[in-house]
Amino acid sequence: MTTRFTRSDLPMANPGFFCKLTHESLLAVRGVDANKFLQGQLTCNLNYLDENTCSLGARCTPKGRMLSSFRIVPQADGYLLAMASELLEPQLAELQKFAVFSKVKLGDETASWTRFGLINADALLSELGIQLPATANSLATQPGLVAIRLPDGRAELWVAAGQAATTQTLLDDRLSEAPLNDWLLAQVRAGIGQVFGATRELFIPQMINLQALGGVSFKKGCYTGQEIVARMQYLGKLKRRLYRLSLSGAQIPDIGSEIFSPVHSSAVGEVVLAASAGDCVEILAVLQQDAVTDGRLSLQSVEGPGMHLLDLPYSLDSEREIQR
Secondary structure: OOOOOOHHHOHHHOOOEEEEOOOEEEEEEEOOOHHHHHHOOEOOOHHHOEOOEOEEEEEEOOOOOEEEEEEEEEEOOEEEEEEEHHHHHHHHHHHHHHHOOOOOEEEEOHHHEEEEEEEOOHHHHHHOOOOOOOOOOEEEEEOOEEEEEOOOOOEEEEEEHHHHHHHHHHHHHHOEEOOHHHHHHHHHHHOOOOOOHHHOOOOOHHHHOHHHHOOOOOOOOOOOOHHHHHHHHHHOOOOEEEEEEEEEOOOOOOOOOEEEOOOOOOOOEEEEEEEEOOOEEEEEEEEEHHHHHHOOEEEOOOOOOEEEEEOOOOOOOHHHHOOO
């Protein structure tokens, strides 16, 4: 399945820049049983991955609530999962309980790599000998380097620790360095939700539209939480999903901040991701659909600052999604 983004939704009109992806860490799962072990744990189908392809994915509770979301990248002897840093330690501890029954080795390999986010930087990748396809979730590698194409055209560059200083110098010479906020703003505009510590166990994958971005497979068979996730997809009973909004003012709300509407006496949603966009803030939030239809949304209380709906750059198509 290919998610289509319109050109007007991409941050491609901006000059090229890079930033360090310091908000995430890398969990490694290596060993001869790595594929089999993770297939029973994750929403994505590892059999679709190879040296040229990576994926988004999630790990869920038996009730289908996400414990983490991540980008998973295959390695010669296993996989690397890039996730919010505060999730790595609990995910590592939980997975270790199951790993005793498999020939796998789990670890924190964050220090082994330096990760950069790139916008409009394909010329720089070419200088490094990397020809990265435009197709979402493509991989291209050189010794000590991994480049990843994101759905909206951005790229990530993972650099082995021993080459980080040299690569940093090249980036400094060729591109401007931007704050992490600019990368997260592009992620918000791409409609790519993510689980952080404050939202752990709040959402099932479809609530952040993960299935629309190829992060859920409905043909792979059993994994923890699969029954609930599949039921939501096939029975169409999902009442909450991801939306993009704007909020006037420059103060960025905390992840997990509640959103209210007069439609209900309690909160109708939570902030998933937020970033500054000049004189306003752009937000991804999981919201109840009846509150979205009503349109009166506000942050932190019914009397709080008003929020306005913005478009997402993709559409949901349940028939297409279940083909993956």
